Amino acid sequence: MRGRFAPSPTGLLHIGNALTAVLAWMHVRSQGGEFLLRIEDIDQQRCKSIFVDQLVEDLQWLGLDWDEGPDIGGPYMPYRQRDRQTIYDAAFTKLLEQALLYPCYCSRSELADVLIAPHGWFADEPRYPGICRHLKPHERVEKARHKAPAYRFRVPEQNIGFADEVYGEVNIRPSEGGDFIVRRSDSLMAYQLAVVVDDAAMGITHVLRGADLLASTSRQLLLYRALGYDSPTFAHTPLLLDEYGRRIAKRNSTATLLGMRQAGVHPEEIIGVIGWLLGLTDTADPLSLTELLSCFSISRIPQSPLRLSVECQKRLRINVTY
Numbered sequence: 001m002r003g004r005f006a007p008s009p010t011g012l013l014h015i016g017n018a019l020t021a022v023l024a025w026m027h028v029r030s031q032g033g034e035f036l037l038r039i040e041d042i043d044q045q046r047c048k049s050i051f052v053d054q055l056v057e058d059l060q061w062l063g064l065d066w067d068e069g070p071d072i073g074g075p076y077m078p079y080r081q082r083d084r085q086t087i088y089d090a091a092f093t094k095l096l097e098q099a100l101l102y103p104c105y106c107s108r109s110e111l112a113d114v115l116i117a118p119h120g121w122f123a124d125e126p127r128y129p130g131i132c133r134h135l136k137p138h139e140r141v142e143k144a145r146h147k148a149p150a151y152r153f154r155v156p157e158q159n160i161g162f163a164d165e166v167y168g169e170v171n172i173r174p175s176e177g178g179d180f181i182v183r184r185s186d187s188l189m190a191y192q193l194a195v196v197v198d199d200a201a202m203g204i205t206h207v208l209r210g211a212d213l214l215a216s217t218s219r220q221l222l223l224y225r226a227l228g229y230d231s232p233t234f235a236h237t238p239l240l241l242d243e244y245g246r247r248i249a250k251r252n253s254t255a256t257l258l259g260m261r262q263a264g265v266h267p268e269e270i271i272g273v274i275g276w277l278l279g280l281t282d283t284a285d286p287l288s289l290t291e292l293l294s295c296f297s298i299s300r301i302p303q304s305p306l307r308l309s310v311e312c313q314k315r316l317r318i319n320v321t322y
Helices: 015-029 049-062 085-097 108-112 137-144 191-201 216-227 257-262 267-277 289-293 310-315
Strands: 002-005 034-037 101-104 150-153 160-164 168-172 181-183 206-210 233-237
Touching (some): 002 015, 002 206, 015 049, 015 206, 015 233, 015 257, 015 267, 049 257, 085 181, 085 191, 085 216, 101 137, 101 181, 150 216, 160 216, 160 233, 168 216, 181 191, 191 216, 267 289, 267 310
Parallel strands (some): 002 034
Antiparallel strands (some): 101 150, 150 181
């Protein structure tokens, strides 16, 4: 069993990130598997190296360890996406050769008025209406004179089914979200392609991540199949919300691991709250990672979002403001 935690260094790690990291770590360690840390910093405009150093420090302070990562190396180096561009280029070429991609010249402003309203599994994003999918060759030549294209994957009209370790049997029609981008117009590979290539190249057998990525799994399974990779086993875990049902954001400084650390919170207090929120323990009293690991079973993870109550916020010296 090989699993990973793959944060994006666009800000400081917060309590929601800690929840996912701890679950991913316990999922692997409970089975005696190998755990790795990978940095998803392919978007160099948004990702900062200063956050990479801080997240490594924060995760170690929390008590997590890993067998491979950017700080210790390993057999599948490099462990930062910004250094893996040639690997993504090869996968992109393979998709092109299968005629599974097409160039898209649509700008954001052009799409603003024509995007189809969101629905179904992809309720958080509008559906791309396929404007460039059926362009004639001479039309593409003309558009290419004025704009570098992004490249979209031709999504088939079919259901994608998979067994999720938390949600059970899941069936999604990825075409609900339309054809998705695999390479941006600035030649930067999109998350969907990069994460599939990385997980396959690093031999990841089990992926545990937040439920907000459940729908995108169908897109990634299409890429796994197209590239000839074996797909991992997925587990999507509940999101952590505040008492009003809002996602906790990175800009919420008191909810970050660094913020809690500076406020005098101990790692065991965070682990205790996580265990209680997940229903693995009866109280939110301080707990070591080893103690929480002894209570862990993937079958006990709930599907419903978790609420960080005012009581828990007080325990962790968090003041959730927006």
